[in-house]
Amino acid sequence: xxxxxxxxxxxxxxxxxxxxxxxxxxxxxxxxxxxxxxxxxxxxxxxxxxxxxxxxxxxxxxxxxxxxxxxxxxxxxxxxxxxxxxx
Numbered sequence: 397x398x399x400x401x402x403x404x405x406x407x408x409x410x411x412x413x414x415x416x417x418x419x420x421x422x423x424x425x426x427x428x429x430x431x432x433x434x435x436x437x438x439x440x441x442x443x444x445x446x447x448x449x450x451x452x453x454x455x456x457x458x459x460x461x462x463x464x465x466x467x468x469x470x471x472x473x474x475x476x477x478x479x480x481x482x483x
Contacts, residue, residue, distance in 0.1 A: 408416070413427075420430035459465060475481065 415430055416427050420427045
């Protein structure tokens, strides 16, 4: 069975550590605070991205169920006309 690292002692690649130290220096933080801020920002972005994707799928499915769709060939033909694309 593979052992999971303790959250307090997670390994960090040397190049990532150097990037983190530079990031922390630029932002006037110690590396632990900088890592926490960067991780929190990424996790919030990921949460929002996931929610937007789920909502987009829900809207698309609702459009499909309501018959608000058109054949892909019609869409592609329209894009070719609009942007002067070759066949």
